[in-house]
Amino acid sequence: GNSVTQMEGPVTLSEEAFLTINCTYTATGYPSLFWYVQYPGEGLQLLLKATKADDKGSNKGFEATYRKETTSFHLEKGSVQVSDSAVYFCALKTGANNLFFGTGTRLTVIP
Amino acid sequence: DAGITQSPRHKVTETGTPVTLRCHQTENHRYMYWYRQDPGHGLRLIHYSYGVKDTDKGEVSDGYSVSRSKTEDFLLTLESATSSQTSVYFCAIRSLASTDTQYFGPGTRLTVL
Numbered sequence: 001g002n003s004v005t006q007m008e009g010p011v012t013l014s015e016e017a018f019l020t021i022n023c024t025y026t027a028t029g030y031p032s033l034f035w036y037v038q039y040p041g042e043g044l045q046l047l048l049k050a051t052k053a054d055d056k057g058s059n060k061g062f063e064a065t066y067r068k069e070t071t072s073f074h075l076e077k078g079s080v081q082v083s084d085s086a087v088y089f090c091a092l093k094t095g096a097n098n099l100f101f102g103t104g105t106r107l108t109v110i111p
Numbered sequence: 112d113a114g115i116t117q118s119p120r121h122k123v124t125e126t127g128t129p130v131t132l133r134c135h136q137t138e139n140h141r142y143m144y145w146y147r148q149d150p151g152h153g154l155r156l157i158h159y160s161y162g163v164k165d166t167d168k169g170e171v172s173d174g175y176s177v178s179r180s181k182t183e184d185f186l187l188t189l190e191s192a193t194s195s196q197t198s199v200y201f202c203a204i205r206s207l208a209s210t211d212t213q214y215f216g217p218g219t220r221l222t223v224l
Contacts, residue, residue, distance in 0.1 A: 004153075032211040043201055043215040044154070051211065089153060093211050097142065097161070098169055101153030 002027045006090050006102030013080055013109050021075040021105045023064075023090035031092040033057075033066050033073040034099070038087045047075075047088070080109045114138045115216035117202050123222045130189040132219050134202030142205035143185040144169075144213065145177065147198040154201060160185055192223045 007022040025031065032051045036044040048057030053068035062077045073090060090102040114137035124130050134143060142161050146154040146169075156169030158177040166177050174196060178186045189196055200219045206212040 034212075036215075043217045046212060046214065049212065091153075097159050097167075097205075098144065098156040099154070099213060101155070103151055103153045 002031070002092060002094060002100045004090050004092055004100055004102035006105050008103070008105065010106040010108060013107070015082055015109055015111050016079045017109075019075070019077040019080045019084075019107070021088055021090075021107070023073045023075065023102060025071050025073065025090075025092050027071075027092055027094055027100075029094045031094045033064070034091040034093070035062070035064055035073070035075050036089040036091060036101075038089065038104070040086070044089065080107070082109045082111055085109050115202060115204060115214065117200075117216040117219050119219060120217065121220045123224065124192055125224050126193055127191050130192050130221065130223075132187045132200055132202075132221070134185045134187070134216060136183055136185075136204050138204075138207070139182055140204040140207060141182070143179070144203040144205075145175075145185070145187045146201045146203065146215075147171065147196075148201060148218070149198050157187065157200075192221075194223050197221060197223045 003026045005024050034049045035047040037047045038044045048059040050057040050066035056065045064075045087104045087106045089104045091099045093099050116135045118133045144159040145157040148154045155171045160166045160179045176188045202216040203213040
């Protein structure tokens, strides 16, 4: 079956620290992989995606590389800001219509 | 935001009452989805639609029904609400430009007492 496992939070970092949020997946076929971000009181926004092995998705200083050999899609950012405080969701999509989400990781960045 | 609105944004209701949530989109997207978001579960698909009058079940469809009588509106109905349906409900559409990408509405917070 399809599933996504995310590192549990919450994660608290100081401003300008390096961020890694781990995500591993199990999937049938060749999934597309996504990171979504949810700011307080809002819906989910697509942050970045990768559709095949070794692709790197990037946006707003965040990046993640599709690693088929380790079935991983870890999210990284070199220097976080207070405005990055949010909940981050890893997700996958195979040939079906729905997305399979991880449970989310809450990030808090303190000044 | 792909022109997605949800109504109501917040609702409190009592066990056993019917509830309908509405998702409205303005960009003629064919595919629309309803998810629920619960702590420890992420988002889970309830139902989706692939056209007017064309719908199918998702992972957690029990206790929910949907209807799509026109392209722009996708309705989610709880025929008899239960406390286990207290959740945040998100509507999503499938991107026209990239079919593996979905965009989400702002959500409806539903509390069933």
